[in-house]
Amino acid sequence: MKTHSIAGPARRRWTVAASALGLGALVLLPACSDSAASPAAAGTPSSTSTSTANATQTACAAALASDWVNIPGIDPDGPPASAAELAAWATPLQPHITALRAGVPADLTSKVDTLATAVQGATEGKPVPTEDASLQAALTAVNAWAHDSCGYTTLDVTNSDGTGLAGVPATLPAGPVAMKFANTGTDPAKAGFILLLGKVRDGQTATAADVQSRKVNLEDIADIVAVAQPTGTDPAYGLTTLRPGRYIVSTPVGPPPEFATILATGFEVS
Structure with missing residues (x-):
């Protein structure tokens, strides 16, 4: 595959x-009781x-x-x-x-x-x-x-014209991350179908460029830790915890199942 x-x-x-x-x-x-009538139970602002x-x-x-x-x-x-x-x-x-x-x-x-x-x-x-x-x-x-x-680190990824993913920094801190993915273009044929966030497995040397050029399958080299699938022009969201390592963000572009192309980019967590 x-x-x-x-x-x-x-x-x-x-x-x-x-x-x-x-x-x-x-x-x-929440349980119902008469305690709400008591100022002490209600608490101060x-x-x-x-x-x-x-x-x-x-x-x-x-x-x-x-x-x-x-x-x-x-x-x-x-x-x-x-x-x-x-x-x-x-x-x-x-x-x-x-x-x-x-x-x-x-x-x-x-x-x-x-x-x-x-x-x-x-x-x-x-x-x-x-x-x-x-x-x-x-x-x-x-x-x-x-x-x-929640105040988590955010990873807001956009695809506007099917040629690249914007909003992905070179590095992110370890810890919780809230991911958002949106297609901002007007051509459905250039929309990202689903965003995958994968943590590259230890020992793997493949890069985001290899995924984008279709030399490798993201799921063969990385563990998928978060996914987000937009509906129309509405964004999609996902949550995960980033651990130290190398990550690749990728989306297939165009209608399934064959898709027109693959977009991918990467970042490091230390």
Whole structure:
């Protein structure tokens, strides 16, 4: 399988991964009580502000801590996920959904609930409906919030005319990164289909130029750590943690499955 084709399992895998975010199934709503009527329980404005900031921090950490790429059964050409595999993926996400829902703005709680429903099903052995449009919308909304609100390093990548990727620096610091990818041109034939962020494996010498010239397949030399697939002119988002090493950012351009070309560029993390 070559990078310029990205057909079959690879194309579908990263397409679906970018379109679905699974979150834990346990949603804990704030309890109702008479304590809200008490000034002491309500807290001062400063304590309320601190509490909100702490909840946001915890929600950001919860969004970052989980693996939304390797959902069991995401490869449509592979074997279906077993109930045990689905439960093993979903169960560790349960505490994260509580933290996420408690820390996002009120207008995002319904998005978290949508995602939580899918993961609840996974804990019961039900396949994750990764191509459901509501999951795609929820993923975009949650990751866009994290990009704008968590204070993480941002990697904002744009493709305007299908000839190169802008916004990728030579170096980035290790740690959390919020990725954003947008096509800013007007010609759909020159739009990037999906952005892949890969950490080049130790011992590999291939470069971004090798990926762009189609000498190598990105997935053969790097571990994909984040994906982002735009819808039309709307940007897409992804979260990951950068560790020291060499990274390549790449997108196939044009309609699948063959694509017109590949764009790729790289950066270092030390």
